[in-house]
Amino acid sequence: MSQRARPEDNPLREGLRVGGASEPALFTIFGATGDLAQRKLLPAIYNLAKRGLLPPRFGVVGYARTHMGDDAFRRFAKAAIEAHSRTPIDERFWPAFASMLHYHAGGFDDSAHFHALARTVDGLDEQIGGGAHRVFYLSTPSSFFPVIVKGLGAAKLNRPTALVRVVIEKPFGDDLQSARALAETVHRSFHERQVYRIDHYLGKETVQNIYAFRFANAIFEPIWSNSYVDHVQITVAESLGVEHRAAFYEETGVVRDIVQNHLLQVMALVAMEPPAAFEAESVRDEKAKALRATRPLVFSDSVRGQYGSGYVAGEEVLDYHQEPKVPADSNTPTYIAAKLEIDNWRWAGTPFYIRTGKRLAKRVTEVAVQFKRPPHLPFSREAAEHLEANSLVLRIQPDEGISLRFGAKAPTPTLSIRSVNMDFQYGSSFLADVPEAYETLLLDAIRGDSTLFTRQDSVERSWEICDPLIEQWQTGQPQAYASGSWGPDAADELLARDGRRWRRP
Numbered sequence: 001m002s003q004r005a006r007p008e009d010n011p012l013r014e015g016l017r018v019g020g021a022s023e024p025a026l027f028t029i030f031g032a033t034g035d036l037a038q039r040k041l042l043p044a045i046y047n048l049a050k051r052g053l054l055p056p057r058f059g060v061v062g063y064a065r066t067h068m069g070d071d072a073f074r075r076f077a078k079a080a081i082e083a084h085s086r087t088p089i090d091e092r093f094w095p096a097f098a099s100m101l102h103y104h105a106g107g108f109d110d111s112a113h114f115h116a117l118a119r120t121v122d123g124l125d126e127q128i129g130g131g132a133h134r135v136f137y138l139s140t141p142s143s144f145f146p147v148i149v150k151g152l153g154a155a156k157l158n159r160p161t162a163l164v165r166v167v168i169e170k171p172f173g174d175d176l177q178s179a180r181a182l183a184e185t186v187h188r189s190f191h192e193r194q195v196y197r198i199d200h201y202l203g204k205e206t207v208q209n210i211y212a213f214r215f216a217n218a219i220f221e222p223i224w225s226n227s228y229v230d231h232v233q234i235t236v237a238e239s240l241g242v243e244h245r246a247a248f249y250e251e252t253g254v255v256r257d258i259v260q261n262h263l264l265q266v267m268a269l270v271a272m273e274p275p276a277a278f279e280a281e282s283v284r285d286e287k288a289k290a291l292r293a294t295r296p297l298v299f300s301d302s303v304r305g306q307y308g309s310g311y312v313a314g315e316e317v318l319d320y321h322q323e324p325k326v327p328a329d330s331n332t333p334t335y336i337a338a339k340l341e342i343d344n345w346r347w348a349g350t351p352f353y354i355r356t357g358k359r360l361a362k363r364v365t366e367v368a369v370q371f372k373r374p375p376h377l378p379f380s381r382e383a384a385e386h387l388e389a390n391s392l393v394l395r396i397q398p399d400e401g402i403s404l405r406f407g408a409k410a411p412t413p414t415l416s417i418r419s420v421n422m423d424f425q426y427g428s429s430f431l432a433d434v435p436e437a438y439e440t441l442l443l444d445a446i447r448g449d450s451t452l453f454t455r456q457d458s459v460e461r462s463w464e465i466c467d468p469l470i471e472q473w474q475t476g477q478p479q480a481y482a483s484g485s486w487g488p489d490a491a492d493e494l495l496a497r498d499g500r501r502w503r504r505p
Contacts, residue, residue, distance in 0.1 A: 021446045025059075042081055074101045149186050168186070236266075239361070260462045267352055303491045370391050387418065388419040
């Protein structure tokens, strides 16, 4: 390893901001030369360090098959950060940050490599003073997850239990059976409290704000129920197609890719009961209860689609079947609209409508809470003909904020009630850049806070909700929809039969 900078030269030792990590830590990235590490993980770690949120005694170990030394890895990391970081590199700060980066070449299929990694990690632990928390991040294809956790266990890198955590990227299984099998393998080496199943959606500031919005304000929670809410719509729309991920997408489809993880987790945040405390197990208990009360998806209350050719943002795009590596007879759905029912006291009778897909009109993720209409309007029909029901829209991306739609008198000589919006926007309200989701989640993993990570029981219940529909969709063909639209016509009919319609973001 190359010469480390002197501790007194490290700007990170100047102190920590509120909310940062203080205990010494070592962060190992399996798949350190891969796409995720370059685009998200290394930039996130750099930005945490630049903001003073990492502990003064901290180190990163990159682990991959590629042979290179520490200095070469530092140059690799710098190029990745320059290309993908939300903030530019500070050349004065870089030497101190680079001194924390180390590299260990090795494969995943030989226990000797893991024993060698253990010696590297132990050596770094000694250099930074000992007693470091150890985080192992599995940024590899999911087929390597069982192999890596077995290797970590064999090399005793899973100990001591109180100081070691393993972060596992999605997908956590392909169905309920494989998710349980993977969990059984992981639990042979790690206790459940050591396992951090990461979903980057839960690290988004606007997703976390659902907690604050619901439980820090007295005016909303009393009406957050079937007594006042007519229905809820959750939209996760992407304007991009499958791009270079066609081979992966053919095995996955829209339900496994988005619904089973991102979308159901967001729904659980909206539907959950107030936790006793904002602590990991209290929050995750309530999310699990909401998912357990959710009925499985059924064919009769769902619509599947597959994008055809069309125009997105003024550019002509390909039909799904014309994408590279997509079979001509593929029936893989790229779109779903569905109705979910939650059988509990708060939400019985209030449907949650979900939709997500690729090549839609624009990129947007939002939760729209549609309230019931007033039981009686004392105004004439003409005065209130333009009045819509109240709605509350939580915009998760890209225009992060909250919008409340309510009725107000228009400035006219005669009485005319119109619907208007009252908007809150993160950017203009806080005058600060919104941190990347991975920054939040990596810091929580380093601190040992599992609140924003998914527990095994929730993973299994999500598969129980999705598996019946995935099985029913094995045969038949999805409905075609034009790229640049909001999906197939049948999605509109799904709501129309209940006397409702989709909100247009």
